[in-house]
Amino acid sequence: xxxxxxxxxxxxxxxxxxxxxxxxxxxxxxxxxxxxxxxxxxxxxxxxxxxxxxxxxxxxxxxxxxxxxxxxxxxxxxxxxxxxxxxxxxxxxxxxxxxxxxxxxxxxxxxxxxxxxxxxxxxxxxxxxxxxxxxxxxxxxxxxxxxxxxxxxxxxxxxxxxxxxxxxxxxxxxxxxxxxxxxxxxxxxxxxxxxxxxxxxxxxxxxxxxxxxxxxxxxxxxxxxxxxxxxxxxxxxxxxxxxxxxxxxxxxxxxxxxxxxxxxxxxxxxxxxxxxxxxxxx
Amino acid sequence: xxxxxxxxxxxxxxxxxxxxxxxxxxxxxxxxxxxxxxxxxxxxxxxxxxxxxxxxxxxxxxxxxxxxxxxxxxxxxxxxxxxxxxxxxxxxxxxxxxxxxxxxxxxxxxxxxxxxxxxxxxxxxxxxxxxxxxxxxxxxxxxxxxxxxxxxxxxxxxxxxxxxxxxxxxxxxxxxxxxxxxxxxxxxxxxxxxxxxxxxxxxxxxxxxxxxxxxxxxxxxxxxxxxxxxxxxxxxxxxxxxxxxxxxxxxxxxxxxxxxxxxxxxxxxxxxxxxxxxxxxxxxxxxxxxxxxxxxxx
Amino acid sequence: xxxxxxxxxxxxxxxxxxxxxxxxxxxxxxxxxxxxxxxxxxxxxxxxxxxxxxxxxxxxxxxxxxxxxxxxxxxxxxxxxxxxxxxxxxxxxxxxxxxxxxxxxxxxxxxxxxxxxxxxxxxxxxxxxxxxxxxxxxxxxxxxxxxxxxxxxxxxxxxxxxxxxxxxxxxxxxxxxxxxxxxxxxxxxxxxxxxxxxxxxxxxxxxxxxxxxxxxxxxxxxxxxxxxxxxxxxxxxxxxxxxxxxxxxxxx
Numbered sequence: 001x002x003x004x005x006x007x008x009x010x011x012x013x014x015x016x017x018x019x020x021x022x023x024x025x026x027x028x029x030x031x032x033x034x035x036x037x038x039x040x041x042x043x044x045x046x047x048x049x050x051x052x053x054x055x056x057x058x059x060x061x062x063x064x065x066x067x068x069x070x071x072x073x074x075x076x077x078x079x080x081x082x083x084x085x086x087x088x089x090x091x092x093x094x095x096x097x098x099x100x101x102x103x104x105x106x107x108x109x110x111x112x113x114x115x116x117x118x119x120x121x122x123x124x125x126x127x128x129x130x131x132x133x134x135x136x137x138x139x140x141x142x143x144x145x146x147x148x149x150x151x152x153x154x155x156x157x158x159x160x161x162x163x164x165x166x167x168x169x170x171x172x173x174x175x176x177x178x179x180x181x182x183x184x185x186x187x188x189x190x191x192x193x194x195x196x197x198x199x200x201x202x203x204x205x206x207x208x209x210x211x212x213x214x215x216x217x218x219x220x221x222x223x224x225x226x227x228x229x230x231x232x233x234x235x236x237x238x239x240x241x242x243x244x245x246x247x248x249x250x251x252x253x254x255x256x257x258x259x260x261x262x263x264x265x266x267x268x269x270x271x272x273x274x275x276x277x278x279x280x281x282x
Numbered sequence: 283x284x285x286x287x288x289x290x291x292x293x294x295x296x297x298x299x300x301x302x303x304x305x306x307x308x309x310x311x312x313x314x315x316x317x318x319x320x321x322x323x324x325x326x327x328x329x330x331x332x333x334x335x336x337x338x339x340x341x342x343x344x345x346x347x348x349x350x351x352x353x354x355x356x357x358x359x360x361x362x363x364x365x366x367x368x369x370x371x372x373x374x375x376x377x378x379x380x381x382x383x384x385x386x387x388x389x390x391x392x393x394x395x396x397x398x399x400x401x402x403x404x405x406x407x408x409x410x411x412x413x414x415x416x417x418x419x420x421x422x423x424x425x426x427x428x429x430x431x432x433x434x435x436x437x438x439x440x441x442x443x444x445x446x447x448x449x450x451x452x453x454x455x456x457x458x459x460x461x462x463x464x465x466x467x468x469x470x471x472x473x474x475x476x477x478x479x480x481x482x483x484x485x486x487x488x489x490x491x492x493x494x495x496x497x498x499x500x501x502x503x504x505x506x507x508x509x510x511x512x513x514x515x516x517x518x519x520x521x522x523x524x525x526x527x528x529x530x531x532x533x534x535x536x537x538x539x540x541x542x543x544x545x546x547x548x549x550x551x552x553x554x555x556x557x558x559x560x561x562x563x564x565x566x567x568x569x570x571x572x573x574x575x576x577x578x579x580x
Numbered sequence: 581x582x583x584x585x586x587x588x589x590x591x592x593x594x595x596x597x598x599x600x601x602x603x604x605x606x607x608x609x610x611x612x613x614x615x616x617x618x619x620x621x622x623x624x625x626x627x628x629x630x631x632x633x634x635x636x637x638x639x640x641x642x643x644x645x646x647x648x649x650x651x652x653x654x655x656x657x658x659x660x661x662x663x664x665x666x667x668x669x670x671x672x673x674x675x676x677x678x679x680x681x682x683x684x685x686x687x688x689x690x691x692x693x694x695x696x697x698x699x700x701x702x703x704x705x706x707x708x709x710x711x712x713x714x715x716x717x718x719x720x721x722x723x724x725x726x727x728x729x730x731x732x733x734x735x736x737x738x739x740x741x742x743x744x745x746x747x748x749x750x751x752x753x754x755x756x757x758x759x760x761x762x763x764x765x766x767x768x769x770x771x772x773x774x775x776x777x778x779x780x781x782x783x784x785x786x787x788x789x790x791x792x793x794x795x796x797x798x799x800x801x802x803x804x805x806x807x808x809x810x811x812x813x814x815x816x817x818x819x820x821x822x823x824x825x826x827x828x829x830x831x832x
Contacts, residue, residue, distance in 0.1 A: 112498025
């Protein structure tokens with residue numbers, strides 16, 4: 001009898017240990033980057049062009065580039081992703097076609113990001129002739145983001161009770177009217193959460209932009225959608241591996257800006273979700 | 283109010299658009315694969331197969347042996363899963379079955395934070411802080427070795443493994459737990475002998491998805507594994523530099539001439555990666571679909 | 581008797597391989613309350629939902645036979661289904677207010693039909709809420725959330741929401757099943773007034789309710805129409821043994 005409870009105590013201790021082994025490195029990563037990166041952050045770092053082969057000055061064009069790329073991704077991915085989610089949740093019946101769409105989404109989610117880079121290079125940069133450009137990079141990132149947006153948005157749409165759709169139909173609403181006036185407004189917080197989660201993934205990715213848009217060193221802002229641009233993730237890669245004699249301050253500063261951007265989007269998404277979940281009426 | 287106003291052209295247009303968008307996701311997968319084939323297949327014609335599946339990757343000398351890259355990817359992926367699986371499943375069990383509420387409230391967002399950290403940031407952290415520790419602990423000449431990569435990859439696949447394993451534990455009927463406890467088993471025995479075994483197909487899915495995630499990871503791996511394209515054989519392979527398929531594409535694609543043999547060879551690696559991840563995801567998806575069918579509802 | 585408002589001719593219906601209605605033939609007279617009653621699982625709700633084609637939303641349901649509204653086959657190809665549902669309104673067993681305010685609930689249907697004129701919409705809100713005997717209770721808070729109302733008020737709001745479209749037929753599926761006796765009496769009271777103008781088809785909540793409000797009653801058992809009679813005769817002198825057993829409380 002005693003032994004069993006000793007075993008239980010040991011077992012629970014091991015589980016707790018595992019959880020600590022998972023959590024402590026996460027805390028360490030975030031804390032280290034925040035503490036060591038904070039030393040680099042000042043007005044110049046955030047708003048100036050890089051100088052001296054990036055060893056001095058700021059990272060302004062990389063910040064702008066990441067924002068521009070994320071917006072470009074949003075323009076393409078939001079309509080496609082939300083449209084796809086509406087199709088799957090509201091229109092698709094259980095046919096082989098629907099099943100192959102679901103399978104396609106699962107596989108899109110699993111394709112390695114560098115393969116998206118190859119695809120973007122082959123299709124958008126070379127075949128369609130966009131060159132290494134914001135357009136090519138945004139399109140590549142958008143397709144990569146699609147499965148995240150589709151699956152979270154579909155989940156949000158499915159969470160809206162079927163009865164609302166029935167009631168809307170019984171009042172002479174067409175299927176689309178029910179979606180437009182009842183289902184979409186109710187699912188909106190969940191959809192927004194999914195969109196943010198997808199976009200923050202796009203904002204932090206490096207491999208898909210390597211050959212489609214990213215400029216190694218371009219100390220000016222992009223002038224058109226067909227221009228190259230610097231971007232934060234690629235810039236972090238460059239300053240930490242490609243340039244000898246780079247001050248650690250700049251590396252950690254860049255890492256901090258990127259991490260802060262992504263985490264604030266992440267926290268924002270979580271807050272939207274929990275706020276609306278509490279307020280929901282059904 | 284007696285009639286439906288006009289023929290709803292706008293509505294017809296938007297519904298058709300939604301359908302087209304729905305179908306287009308399948309189109310994307312096909313287009314991606316066709317593109318890889320288009321750019322990658324010439325490699326199989328231009329490079330003889332002995333060379334292509336050989337053990338030496340020295341593109342400047344016309345040697346395109348992909349074997350060290352495939353094995354390099356396999357080595358760190360498998361090592362990563364060996365590390366991440368027990369950690370992830372134990373954490374999932376902790377979160378679902380044991381943890382007090384306050385601990386759960388801290389753990390869940392922490393794991394979400396981990397999922398959100400860009401891979402290049404993890405790679406940066408790995409090369410500046412983890413690699414020196416690995417070097418000193420194991421007395422290796424450099425810390426940029428396969429093991430460091432596997433360690434970083436393990437943490438990158440943890441969020442996936444934890445969340446899928448949690449769902450699997452969640453799906454175990456409460457009845458099982460009650461039955462275990464009613465027979466006089468302790469909570470630990472019930473978890474260990476009843477709940478975890480009942481969730482094993484879901485845990486298998488978690489492993490597969492985690493592997494899919496790990497094998498396709500690029501930036502972090504490229505930054506911490508040292509990138510030496512050598513055969514990772516021998517007992518010390520884990521503590522030597524290694525190079526993966528993903529890192530090879532990322533590192534070399536920027537410098538090759540479009541249309542060259544080297545360019546096509548990199549796409550050929552892309553095909554191999556695509557096929558591997560496709561199969562892994564197919565397998566994971568089929569276990570999920572099977573579960574859903576058994577579960578009934580929707 | 582004049583031409584029936586709805587003619588149900590030889591209707592059978594199955595979900596997958598489960599037969600829920602068998603060869604139903606029934607005329608529903610205009611401006612009267614027709615009661616469809618019987619034990620649960622008899623197919624009453626399904627029949628109700630066939631009358632405004634709400635079952636179109638159900639996958640793998642199959643119907644044979646014809647349903648005529650004013651002599652026109654509502655399942656004919658190209659039939660205007662949203663238009664049909666505006667002519668044939670529906671109230672569900674549970675009160676299901678849409679998200680939003682009381683006013684938004686009532687004006688939802690008319691707005692979808694393309695009505696934008698605020699004065700007209702206000703008129704409709706007042707008229708329908710009065711018809712549903714709810715106006716006096718909510719006239720001061722039309723813009724507060726509909727789900728803050730009590731269950732009985734919500735159900736009357738749902739009736740008002742259907743009436744806002746000025747339907748010709750009103751279908752009610754156990755509209756009082758979740759309500760207390762006082763709210764039930766209010767709803768029944770408004771139904772008795774509504775039958776002056778509307779054709780009402782109701783699946784009642786109990787035999788007692790059926791006998792209180794029926795102008796015409798039909799008894800359903802396991803997908804079959806056992807018998808139907810005008811007036812309340814079915815409750816006092818049923819023809820079929822099975823009906824008698826049910827109304828006298830021997831089963832069900």
